[in-house]
Amino acid sequence: MIYIHFPFCRSFCTYCGFYSETVSGCGGRSFESWTGQVCEEASRRTGEILATKGIDTLYFGGGTPSLLSLDCIDRILEALPGGRGHRYSEFTLECNPDDISRELCRALAGAGVNRISMGVQSFDDGVLRWMNRRHDARGARGAFEMLRREGFDNISIDLIFGISGMDDALWRRSIEEAVALSPEHISAYQLSVEPGSALAGKVERGEYREAPDSQCARQYELLCGMLSDAGYSHYEVSNFALPGRESIHNSAYWKRVPYVGLGPGAHSFDGDRTRLWNSEELSGWSASGETLGDEDMRVETLMLGLRTAAGLDAQWIAENCDGATVSRLLGEGALAIVDKKSGTRLRIPENHFFVSDEIIRELI
Ligand code: SF4
Numbered sequence: 127m128i129y130i131h132f133p134f135c136r137s138f139c140t141y142c143g144f145y146s147e148t149v150s151g152c153g154g155r156s157f158e159s160w161t162g163q164v165c166e167e168a169s170r171r172t173g174e175i176l177a178t179k180g181i182d183t184l185y186f187g188g189g190t191p192s193l194l195s196l197d198c199i200d201r202i203l204e205a206l207p208g209g210r211g212h213r214y215s216e217f218t219l220e221c222n223p224d225d226i227s228r229e230l231c232r233a234l235a236g237a238g239v240n241r242i243s244m245g246v247q248s249f250d251d252g253v254l255r256w257m258n259r260r261h262d263a264r265g266a267r268g269a270f271e272m273l274r275r276e277g278f279d280n281i282s283i284d285l286i287f288g289i290s291g292m293d294d295a296l297w298r299r300s301i302e303e304a305v306a307l308s309p310e311h312i313s314a315y316q317l318s319v320e321p322g323s324a325l326a327g328k329v330e331r332g333e334y335r336e337a338p339d340s341q342c343a344r345q346y347e348l349l350c351g352m353l354s355d356a357g358y359s360h361y362e363v364s365n366f367a368l369p370g371r372e373s374i375h376n377s378a379y380w381k382r383v384p385y386v387g388l389g390p391g392a393h394s395f396d397g398d399r400t401r402l403w404n405s406e407e408l409s410g411w412s413a414s415g416e417t418l419g420d421e422d423m424r425v426e427t428l429m430l431g432l433r434t435a436a437g438l439d440a441q442w443i444a445e446n447c448d449g450a451t452v453s454r455l456l457g458e459g460a461l462a463i464v465d466k467k468s469g470t471r472l473r474i475p476e477n478h479f480f481v482s483d484e485i486i487r488e489l490i
Pocket residue numbers: 134135137138139142143144146188189190222245
């Protein structure tokens with residue numbers, strides 16, 4: 127399971143806190159240099175990559191990896207253990223709608239990309255302008271339709287809710303437009319003020335006030351209801367999929383499966399106690415890390431597992447959480463017992479997903 131971080135964007139979105147540099151002033155030369163360094167890192171870490179082979183996925187995230195040339199993608203594929211000919215069970219590339227062209231679609235399909243994750247965020251032009259997105263709603267629809275025409279049958283789109291000034295009617299229209307396209311997967315995130323983002327500056331200057339919790343909760347409920355009616359399963363707090371189209375790559379993160387992250391700012395995990403992260407610098411990034419103690423592992427297992435519909439093994443919870451708290455949460459309906467073939471599990475029911483962080487904090 128491999129994640130590759132491409133740290134360039136054409137412009138910065140208002141809310142974004144990911145590590146990224148603007149393309150202007152860097153251009154193709156920096157892409158070349160980044161590609162060379164990723165190839166070198168891939169070769170150096172071949173042993174680690176081979177150790178993650180249980181889940182055979184590749185994910186190009188960013189940044190905006192749809193800015194990459196086919197030549198750069200090919201060189202990276204060649205440097206990975208499977209080489210260029212390897213067909214991953216899931217190979218996702220994040221795309222900006224503005225970058226989608228027939229040529230790009232054909233190049234990506236030829237490289238083996240079989241899943242597209244497209245940052246749409248909203249189908250309202252006013253909201254998109256406020257976000258400083260490059261595309262408008264029409265562009266997003268057009269990009270989606272082109273991906274479909276070119277044969278991509280596994281597309282995820284991202285949406286954002288909980289924006290001050292975006293009322294429920296506007297949000298409902300965005301969900302309706304998303305559903306009308308029938309993507310296999312939808313990720314929807316509540317707007318948060320990320321340190322270092324343009325939005326954080328607006329908050330500091332008094333130009334933006336976060337939306338009240340009541341609005342965010344209402345919009346989340348609307349999302350859950352409309353996507354359930356449209357046949358999507360809500361398999362993680364922020365993620366919805368048509369049957370059988372859950373992301374293999376992201377689902378593995380939540381199960382604490384090992385993965386290797388290449389590129390500046392990318393994280394890696396050995397599936398046990400070691401987490402590594404690369405420094406956020408364009409040239410000569412280096413890894414540092416930590417060894418998780420028993421308590422770190424307990425907290426991490428709770429935080430990742432209870433955000434999913436699959437929940438956690440009931441026996442594990444009994445051994446790792448306070449019994450009185452678990453009983454109380456069960457009594458309040460904040461936890462539910464689910465019987466699976468694999469055994470009894472406990473999950474946070476969908477109608478409590480919005481407050482999952484609070485429930486998990488109580489169990490910690
Ligand atoms: S949201 Fe995506 S496109 Fe926008 S600045 Fe962040 S990484 Fe770049």
